[in-house]
Structure formats: C-alpha cells, structure tokens
Amino acid sequence: MPGTGKHRRPKQRPAVRKLAVAGTGGAALVLPLISATTAGAAVAKPAAAPATTAAALPAAKPSVEKAAAPATYSVTAGDTLTKIAAQHSVAGGWKALYEANRSAIGGNPEVIRPGLKLALGTAAKAAAAKAAASKPAASYPDNLDGWIRESLAVMAKHGIPGTYHGIHRNVMRESSGNPRAINNWDINARNGIPSKGLLQVIDPTFRAYHVPGTSTDSYDPVANITAACNYAAARYGSIDNVNGPY
Numbered sequence: 522m523p524g525t526g527k528h529r530r531p532k533q534r535p536a537v538r539k540l541a542v543a544g545t546g547g548a549a550l551v552l553p554l555i556s557a558t559t560a561g562a563a564v565a566k567p568a569a570a571p572a573t574t575a576a577a578l579p580a581a582k583p584s585v586e587k588a589a590a591p592a593t594y595s596v597t598a599g600d601t602l603t604k605i606a607a608q609h610s611v612a613g614g615w616k617a618l619y620e621a622n623r624s625a626i627g628g629n630p631e632v633i634r635p636g637l638k639l640a641l642g643t644a645a646k647a648a649a650a651k652a653a654a655s656k657p658a659a660s661y662p663d664n665l666d667g668w669i670r671e672s673l674a675v676m677a678k679h680g681i682p683g684t685y686h687g688i689h690r691n692v693m694r695e696s697s698g699n700p701r702a703i704n705n706w707d708i709n710a711r712n713g714i715p716s717k718g719l720l721q722v723i724d725p726t727f728r729a730y731h732v733p734g735t736s737t738d739s740y741d742p743v744a745n746i747t748a749a750c751n752y753a754a755a756r757y758g759s760i761d762n763v764n765g766p767y
Contacts, residue, residue, distance in 0.1 A: 596637040602630055609641050665689070665698045668719070668742035675747050679732055683750045687761030688720075692746070694765075695721040700742040718745035726752055 594605055602615035611618045619630040622639045626632075633639075659674065661667035669688050676683055696702035696719050704716040714723045717739050727739040730751040735744035753760040753767060 594639045596633050596635050598635045671743050672746035681751050681754050682759040692719045720749035722749050
C-alpha cells in the first residue's frame with residue numbers, strides 16, 4: 522500500500538525534538554528544588570513544648586484575698602436573729618446564734634436591742650460550749666410537782682405538746698398523784714394488761730410511746746407521764762385535750 526497510510530508516525534522536526542528534550546531536562550532539574558523547599562518547611566516548624574512546662578508554672582495568686590469573717594456583730598435597729606444569721610452564714614441559723622448568745626439576749630429571742638454584741642462563727646461555738654459547761658444540770662424535787670416539771674423538760678426536747686395544768690389535771694383524775702396506782706378491775710385488767718402509774722398507762726401503750734432518755738419502768742413517774750403525753754399527742758393532739766378516760 523502507499524506510504525501515506527493513516528497509522529504511520531509523522532517525523533518530528535529536529536528543532537522540535539531538541540526543545541522537548543530540553544523541556545524534559547528542565548523538569549528533572551526543578552523536582553529536586555521543590556523537594557528541598559518542602560523539606561525546609563518541615564524543619565522550620567517549631568517542636569511542641571514539653572507537657573511539663575505548663576505544670577511547672579506557679580499558680581496565679583488572687584488579686585484580692587477574702588476577708589476573714591467577723592467574730593462579733595453589733596446589733597443595729599431593725600435587726601433580727603434570722604437576718605443576722607443569714608447575712609453571716611451562721612451554721613445552725615438563728616437558733617444556733619440564739620443559743621450561743623442566750624445569756625446576752627435573754628429569754629426572748631425575738632427581742633434584741635441595738636448595740637448588743639453577738640458572738641458569730643467560731644466565737645459563737647465557743648460561747649455556746651462555755652455556756653453549756655457552766656450551766657448546772659437541772660434538779661427536780663421527788664414529788665408530783667417535780668415529776669411534772671421534769672417530764673415537761675423531756676417533752677420539750679422531743680417536741681411533745683402539753684402544759685403543767687393539763688398534765689396535773691389528768692394525773693389527779695387517773696391516780697390522785699400515786700405513782701404506784703394500778704387498776705385491777707377494768708377490761709384491761711381482765712385481759713392481763715392493767716393500767717399503771719400516774720396516768721394509768723397499759724404496758725403495750727407504754728412501750729409503743731416510750732420516750733428515749735426516760736426509764737423503761739412504766740411505774741417510773743417521769744417515764745409514765747411522758748409516754749402518756751406522747752400517746753395523747755398522737756391521738757388527741759395534746760394531753761391538754763384529754764378530759765376523761767383515754
């Protein structure tokens with residue numbers, strides 16, 4: 522077939538061939554330069570600081586130090602124990618503040634006069650501890666009056682309501698004031714659980730309403746009264762509301 526077939530490769534001109542070779546050589550020379558630039562960038566990157574550097578730095582000190590809580594407070598017009606306790610974050614609230622300053626305040630925590638110095642914080646605790654240590658233990662006569670008064674003191678600690686008059690009235694009706702009184706004739710006696718003591722309490726009721734800190738003997742005057750008042754509070758609201766057999 523003629524030499525002009527379509528698959529024959531055309532001959533390049535010499536000038537063009539030399540240019541292509543030169544171009545190829547130029548590319549070969551440029552590649553190392555690019556590689557060197559990249560390597561240089563990697564070397565120039567700073568190394569990460571050791572983790573221990575930050576930890577070794579001293580902690581910054583606060584610019585303003587918190588002022589120490591005052592040891593005492595001088596009452597001003599319009600103050601209340603609740604307000605003072607809240608303002609000075611007294612542990613235990615106004616009750617703790619009152620107990621710590623009872624000797625200075627007096628018997629009514631709602632009345633505090635301007636100018637009165639109150640102990641706060643640690644001073645309040647120390648004052649309370651000192652007052653408790655110096656306060657003598659209460660003593661009561663061994664008679665009906667003493668038994669009722671001692672029972673009322675125990676009841677106050679446990680939140681049991683009742684008054685001297687309410688207790689005395691019921692004692693006189695139930696036992697005439699005899700702590701060894703016992704009922705051997707009613708239905709309770711026939712069931713083997715006779716009513717006993719000043720307020721005529723049966724043993725199951727005494728055990729159920731016994732007040733911690735008192736004797737476990739149902740004939741004990743103070744234990745008998747407090748257990749009976751505890752029972753009366755649960756059933757009637759108070760021993761004061763009892764005016765007959767209960």
